[in-house]
Amino acid sequence: xxxxxxxxxxxxxxxxxxLAGTDRITQGPIAEQKxxxxxxxxxxxxxxxxxxxxxxxxxxxxxxxxxxxLYLARRDGAWVGTAMVVTAPDGYSxxxxxxxxxxRAGAIxxxxxxxxxxxxxxGDKIITDPRWLPALRGRxxxxxxxxxxxxxxxxxxxxxxxxxxRAVTGAVRRALEICREYCG
Amino acid sequence: MAGELALIAVSxxxxxxxxxxxxxxxxxxxxxxxxxxxxxxxxxAVMFVMTVASLVTWLIQRLVLVxxxxxxxxxxxxxxxIAALVQLVxxxxxxxxxxxxxxxxxxxxxITTNCAILGVAILVQQKAYGxxxxxxxxxxxxxxxxxxxxxxxxxxxxxxxAFVPKAFQGNAIVLVxxxxxxxxxxxxxxxxRG
Amino acid sequence: MQPETTTPxxxxxxxxxxxxxxxxxxxxxxxxxxxELAADFTRGIWRENAVFKQMLGLCPSLAVTTSAVNxxxxxxxxxxxxxxxxxxxxxxxxxxxxxxxxxxFVVIIATFVTVVDLTMNxxxxxxxxxxxLFIPLIVVNCIVLGRADAFACKRPLPRAVxxxxxxxxxxxxxxxxxxxxxxxxxxxxxxxxxxFGAAYPPFLLFILPPGAFIVMGLxxxxxxxxQSRMGG
Numbered sequence: 001x002x003x004x005x006x007x008x009x010x011x012x013x014x015x016x017x018x019l020a021g022t023d024r025i026t027q028g029p030i031a032e033q034k035x036x037x038x039x040x041x042x043x044x045x046x047x048x049x050x051x052x053x054x055x056x057x058x059x060x061x062x063x064x065x066x067x068x069x070l071y072l073a074r075r076d077g078a079w080v081g082t083a084m085v086v087t088a089p090d091g092y093s094x095x096x097x098x099x100x101x102x103x104r105a106g107a108i109x110x111x112x113x114x115x116x117x118x119x120x121x122x123g124d125k126i127i128t129d130p131r132w133l134p135a136l137r138g139r140x141x142x143x144x145x146x147x148x149x150x151x152x153x154x155x156x157x158x159x160x161x162x163x164x165x166r167a168v169t170g171a172v173r174r175a176l177e178i179c180r181e182y183c184g
Numbered sequence: 185m186a187g188e189l190a191l192i193a194v195s196x197x198x199x200x201x202x203x204x205x206x207x208x209x210x211x212x213x214x215x216x217x218x219x220x221x222x223x224x225x226x227x228x229a230v231m232f233v234m235t236v237a238s239l240v241t242w243l244i245q246r247l248v249l250v251x252x253x254x255x256x257x258x259x260x261x262x263x264x265x266i267a268a269l270v271q272l273v274x275x276x277x278x279x280x281x282x283x284x285x286x287x288x289x290x291x292x293x294x295i296t297t298n299c300a301i302l303g304v305a306i307l308v309q310q311k312a313y314g315x316x317x318x319x320x321x322x323x324x325x326x327x328x329x330x331x332x333x334x335x336x337x338x339x340x341x342x343x344x345x346a347f348v349p350k351a352f353q354g355n356a357i358v359l360v361x362x363x364x365x366x367x368x369x370x371x372x373x374x375x376x377r378g
Numbered sequence: 379m380q381p382e383t384t385t386p387x388x389x390x391x392x393x394x395x396x397x398x399x400x401x402x403x404x405x406x407x408x409x410x411x412x413x414e415l416a417a418d419f420t421r422g423i424w425r426e427n428a429v430f431k432q433m434l435g436l437c438p439s440l441a442v443t444t445s446a447v448n449x450x451x452x453x454x455x456x457x458x459x460x461x462x463x464x465x466x467x468x469x470x471x472x473x474x475x476x477x478x479x480x481x482x483f484v485v486i487i488a489t490f491v492t493v494v495d496l497t498m499n500x501x502x503x504x505x506x507x508x509x510x511l512f513i514p515l516i517v518v519n520c521i522v523l524g525r526a527d528a529f530a531c532k533r534p535l536p537r538a539v540x541x542x543x544x545x546x547x548x549x550x551x552x553x554x555x556x557x558x559x560x561x562x563x564x565x566x567x568x569x570x571x572x573x574f575g576a577a578y579p580p581f582l583l584f585i586l587p588p589g590a591f592i593v594m595g596l597x598x599x600x601x602x603x604x605q606s607r608m609g610g
Contacts, residue, residue: 004478011474011482015260015489022493023256029500037503089191093199093373117200119373120444121565121582205587207441211520214433256496259514260488267484299437299518306514351603352595355433359595367588 042071045101045110047081049073060182070182073101081109082183088171092163093117100175102183107140111172116164123164132156132165136172141180146173189320192313196321197328199373202300204332204366209300213333214358216291223337227330229291231323233273234301237266238322241305242315262305267296300329335365415540422544429552430601434520438512439553440590446569449557451505453550455494455513457543460522462490464530464542471531483526484517491516521545560584560593 035054042053053071061067071083081103088096097114111133118124126132135156147153148166157165202208209230216226241262249255274292278285295301304325308318339361348357428434438456443449466486474482495513498506506513516522525545530538558568564585566578583589 004475007474008478008482008485011470011485015485016257018489019256019260019492022496026496026500030496030503033500033503094195119582120585121580207437207587207590208515210436210440211434214436256492259492259495259517260485263484263488263517264481267481297518297520297523299515302518303511303515306511310511349599350606351599354598354602356595356598356602359591359598361595363588363591363595366591367583370586370588 041099041112041114042073042083042101045099045112046071046073046083047075047101047103047109049075049080051075053083060178062178062182068178079184080104082179084175084178085114086171086175086178088167090163090167090170091116091118092123092161092167093119096164096167096171098168098171098175100172102176102179104184105140106176106180106183107138108136108172108176111136111168113168118164119161122158122161125158125161126164126168129158132158141173141176146170146176185316189316192317192320193324196324197331198369201328201332201366201369201372202303202325203329204362204369206303208303209298209329212294212298213329213336213362214355216294217333217336217340217358220334220337220341222291223333224330225287226291226294227326227333229288229295230298230300230329231326232288233266233270233292233295234304234326234329235319235322236273237269237301238304238308238318239315240269241265242308242313242318245309258306258309259302262302266301266305270296300325332365332369336362339365410534410537415536418537418540419544419547422541422546422548423551424548427548427552428521428524428545429549429556430598434524435549436594437515438519439549439556440587440594442509442512443553443557443560443590444564444585445561446554446557448505448508449553449555450550451502452509452512453546453553455498455509456516456519456521456549457546458494459487459490459516460525460546460549461539461542463487463522463526464538465535466490467526467530468533468535468538471533474531479531480523480527483523483531487522487526488517521549556590556593556597559597560589563593564589 038054039052046053051072051074053073056072056074058070058072059067060070068084068086072079073081073083081101083099083101085097085099088098094117096116096118099112099114101109101111103109113127113133116124116127118126139154144155145153146155146169148155148157148162148169150157150162151166153169155165155169196202200206203210203213212226212230217223244261244265245258249258249261270292274285277288277292304322308321311317311321313321336358340358343357343361352360422428424431426432429436429439435456438452442452463483463486467483470482470486491514494516495506498509498513525542529541533541562568562573563581564583565580566572566574572578584593
């Protein structure tokens with residue numbers, strides 16, 4: 001009996017030691033990869049900036065919502081835009097995480113999809129189509145009716161896939177509304 | 185809150201059904217679906233173990249792994265917890281309810297290597313669910329697993345009476361039938377509206 | 379978790395006994411010959427292919443084979459785990475008492491899975507994100523524990539490693555084939571290279587979950603047919 005427990009204990013301890021070592025080695029690179037991922041998305045949605053927006057953040061708490069982080073872009077010290085991550089809860093097969101960059105004038109500077117589970121080839125056209133996301137640039141709360149055309153708005157949908165564009169459009173509008181209140 | 189929980193439940197059970205859309209637990213899905221009766225037994229056993237296992241691993245994550253910065257031991261801890269839990273459940277059921285043991289007993293050892301159980305435990309952490317959300321998610325996911333299992337068993341019982349080309353006999357026709365079932369379940373996507 | 383197959387529960391072990399001379403115990407055999415090692419390696423590739431012949435490891439086989447690249451990555455990750463765990467299990471086979479061998483093997487396997495998981499997360503981040511949940515789930519892949527318990531714990535180290543490499547290669551090949559077929563019919567490409575030209579209309583069914591089941595079923599029927607033609 002003692003031998004059984006001892007043998008198992010030894011195996012567990014050796015395993016734990018190996019893992020602790022691996023964790024030590026990989027911790028840095030994993031953190032770096034995650035940071036680079038955020039930075040890459042931030043760079044793609046924010047206007048040209050000279051600071052590191054992932055380090056220049058502000059946490060806000062919109063009414064009736066969860067805490068969220070605002071990433072601030074500055075150029076030579078002057079604020080040029082804000083980015084935030086909003087979640088569209090009404091995608092075709094689950095949540096869609098969208099990063100929205102908004103410039104000083106309250107217009108969209110860029111939009112990136114961070115995570116989604118939409119149907120490949122249909123719903124994910126919002127990412128694979130090279131025109132859809134860029135077409136949102138320059139739109140503001142005032143110059144655009146934020147709904148897909150099928151619902152009487154200004155934003156294009158895709159044939160056979162309305163739900164995903166509708167969900168993303170709603171999320172981007174929410175980001176603009178939050179920004180109007182908290183940015184600047 | 186209640187609405188959120190209902191959303192989680194419908195999504196885990198139907199839209200993102202564990203077997204038919206996420207491919208978790210395919211082995212028991214094909215292995216124990218010959219008879220409706222055994223499918224029901226397996227479904228119940230999985231439901232029980234999955235719910236308990238996900239709650240226990242959730243607690244361990246919050247109380248041990250995260251406070252001591254041992255997140256890298258997640259996989260190893262979870263699988264040991266699940267294995268121990270299955271043993272424990274087997275012993276308790278055997279002692280307390282011979283009837284239940286007769287119904288579930290033979291399925292319990294098979295559950296340790298059911299990847300749906302470990303899958304739920306890890307998914308819950310990835311989604312950063314709270315306690316109630318975890319409970320709902322695990323119960324709905326296992327109910328969805330049971331549903332798929334019973335449906336496939338029904339199809340297979342009918343298939344026994346049908347003509348099947350020689351090359352398709354055995355698992356091949358079962359996989360094709362599972363594909364049709366999965367296709368039917370795709371009709372549930374778009375069901376969840378925010 | 380043995381699915382209902384036409385083969386007996388532990389075909390791997392039985393097949394192996396056949397290559398030994400009558401009366402010889404596996405443990406008692408002296409040095410291992412190169413031919414034996416080659417046989418250990420090739421056995422897992424076709425004759426006892428985990429996916430097509432034994433129906434093991436189906437969850438990852440169906441889930442990640444939306445493209446040939448994903449299938450190959452998942453296969454290679456599993457190959458590394460099964461080779462390393464086979465090696466370790468064989469190395470400690472005389473130190474672990476029989477009654478606790480399964481939990482001990484599980485701990486060994488889980489250790490290597492986490493090593494692979496962390497390493498991929500650090501150095502192949504995008505791939506790690508795509509395969510996601512199915513990397514930690516290698517722990518419960520029956521192929522890995524099956525090879526450890528049916529083969530590695532009774533054999534010397536070189537043979538265990540060759541067996542692990544063979545089983546892993548067979549698994550990888552199966553996943554690459556499944557992934558290639560689904561990618562080819564679904565998107566008209568293989569490994570991202572266009573085969574049918576840009577005008578090919580995507581056939582989404584094959585990329586979506588139902589396609590995985592159906593392609594697997596059709597391929598299994600193909601394997602059955604091939605086998606009956608070749609006479610087993």
